[in-house]
Amino acid sequence: MKKILIVGGGASGLAAAISAAEAGAAPVLIEAREQTGKKLLKTGSGRCNFTNAYMDPDRYYGGPGFIRSFLGRFSTEDCLGFFGELGLLARERDGYYYPYSNSAASVLSVLNARLRALQVPVLMNSPVTHASVLPDGCFSVKAGEQTLTGDSLIISSGSPAGADAPAGPFSWFPELKVLRVTPYLPALTMLYGSEGCERVWDGVRCRGSVTALGRTETGELQLLAKGISGIPVFQVSRMAVRALQENEPVTAELDFMPDYGSEEVRRLLTEASDPDRGTGTKTLEELLRGWLPRKLIPVILRRAGLFSDREVSGLSGKETGSLREALKHFTYRVTGNGSFREAQTVSGGVDTAELNDDFEARKIPGLYFTGETVDIDGMCGGYNLHFAFGSGIIAGKAAARELNA
Ligand SMILES: Cc1cc2nc3c(=O)[nH]c(=O)nc-3n(C[C@H](O)[C@H](O)[C@H](O)COP(=O)(O)OP(=O)(O)OC[C@H]3O[C@@H](n4cnc5c(N)ncnc54)[C@H](O)[C@@H]3O)c2cc1C
Incomplete structure (x- = not known):
């Protein structure tokens, strides 16, 4: 029986070890830390969103042909079948799949149990410092x-996402210089700016849309003292971070009323300023308290150039237009981004x-890469773990097949 070394006991390495052993090979899983799957335990805020009902190449960045073939x-x-075999009960919410227990520990537990049943040796506290x-x-x-x-060697060593940046990817394997490797950058992370409004809106969570570099995402925005965050911001962050790296200007446009079209907002403002409706005596502050979180109101009014105690009925058409612009098209200049530690994944x-x-290197037969070592990154929604598990399973099986041939 031939031996397959697997560097990294995270999501993709665990899946690779199981699939290689099930295919009749003898894998050895090598993990730098004191336990396998430490990052897995942190995923989905401890609930582990491990796949998604909506699976499409547009949910991933990097080689579209490659990802289409993978999917x-x-x-x-x-993915559900793999975990079902391992004994994991799953549940779905809005297309997102989680363990039924709502605990990432269940996912890690069934993976580790299968490894034990297959008698796969796992070396803990064993950082790989050199390979050739x-x-x-x-x-x-x-x-x-x-x-x-x-x-064979399967490299499943992950990325610096959620940790500190390494010296360089694969610095411990000098022969990989023959491969084209894009340097890592944080992805699925927050975006920073300094518009002067950040300390005012710090802590606000509200429904909104963000548009950056041609992509619009809607959901819960988190407005912070450093900038903007939340899933919609994460979804556009990958492109923004890459553009910032190229010194390109990045502007995010925020829509704080994404469920109301521009015309509807105009109608709401016109109606509110109609003295016959009895709302015309309201101040802008009073009007917007019915629409927005309190801490967002001064930010919007400042951007529109209006005072909070202005009566709604006295607004000119131009002023109504400025308010609508601030509500629907709030431009936010992005000047920085969350670190690797603050990121959920990487591009590169x-x-x-x-x-x-x-997942075998064309130039080095017998060498495989899985998970975040590959220049594919997914959106929020279970896509990165889906890729990690799938790439591990495919690489593990392929390594075993080739060896047994
Ligand atoms: C906070 C957070 C939340 C997330 N939530 C989700 C989510 O809900 N859904 C989702 O799809 N994705 C989520 N992700 C992303 C997901 O966790 C990763 O995409 C996935 O874990 C990648 O799997 P991997 O096997 O490539 O790497 P990892 O799971 O990071 O595993 C790599 C392993 O290799 C080990 N290692 C590294 N270098 C060496 C070495 N030299 N020698 C030996 N061992 C080494 C590491 O210690 C680690 O155990 C989240 C990420 C973070 C940080």
């Missing part, structure tokens, strides 16, 4: 105090053109 081989049903390709095409890995050799990693559909 053809690993669908939502495949041997003259016979096998692989050597220095893990902690041990040197291990394997017929091994270019998909370097890999075949089994």
Whole structure:
């Protein structure tokens, strides 16, 4: 039986070890930390959103052809089937799948239990500090105090997302210089700015849309002392971070009334300023208290150039237009972004053109990459874990097949 070394006992490494062992190979899982799956436990605020009913290439960035082929081989049903076999009960909410227990620990637990049942050796506290390709095409890995050799090597070492930035991806494997690897940048993270309104709106959570670089996302916005956050901001952050890196100007447009079209807001404002309706005596502050969170009102009024004690009935058409603009098209200049530690994933990693559909490096047979080591990143909604588990399962099975052939 041939040996497969797997570097990294996170989501994709655990899946790779299970699938390789089930396919008849002898994997060894090597984990730097004192336990497997530490990041997995933090996912989905401890609830682990592990896949999604809506699976489409448009939910991912990086090699669209590659991701289309991947999704053809690993669908939502495949992911649910894999975990169902492991004994995980799942539940769905708005297309997002979570463990039925609502606890990420259940996901890690069924993965670890399967590894134990398959008798896969797991080396903990064993950071891989060096790896190389041997003259016979096998692989050597220095893990902690041990040197291990394997017929295949699966790199499932993740990314700096949720942690600090590393010296450079794969600095411990010099031969990977032959592969095209895009440097990592944070993704699914907050965006910073300094418009002068941040301290006023700090702590507000409200429904809103954000549009940046041609993409619009709607959901709960979180307005912070440093900038803007929340799932809609995370969804557009990947492109914004890359643009900032290129020194391109980035402006996010915020819509604080996304469920009301511009004309509807105009109608609401016109009606409110109609003295016959009895609302005309209201101040702007009083009117907006019925529409927005309190701490957002001074920000909107300041942007519109209006005082809070102005009576609604006295607004000119121009002033109504400015208010509508501030509510529906609040431009926010983005000047920075959350760090790797504050990010849920990264953009960057091994270019998909370097890999075949089994996640094997075209230039180094027997070497595989999974999860966040690959330059594919998904949106919020379980897409990154879906990719991590699927890439691990495919790579583990392929490594075993090739070795047994
Ligand atoms: C706070 C947070 C919440 C998230 N929530 C979600 C969510 O709800 N849904 C979703 O789809 N995605 C979520 N993600 C993203 C998801 O966790 C990752 O995409 C996924 O874990 C990637 O799997 P991976 O196997 O590539 O890497 P990881 O799960 O990070 O595993 C990598 C493993 O490799 C080990 N390792 C690294 N270097 C070495 C080395 N040199 N030697 C040995 N071991 C090494 C690490 O210790 C780690 O255990 C979240 C991320 C964060 C940070």
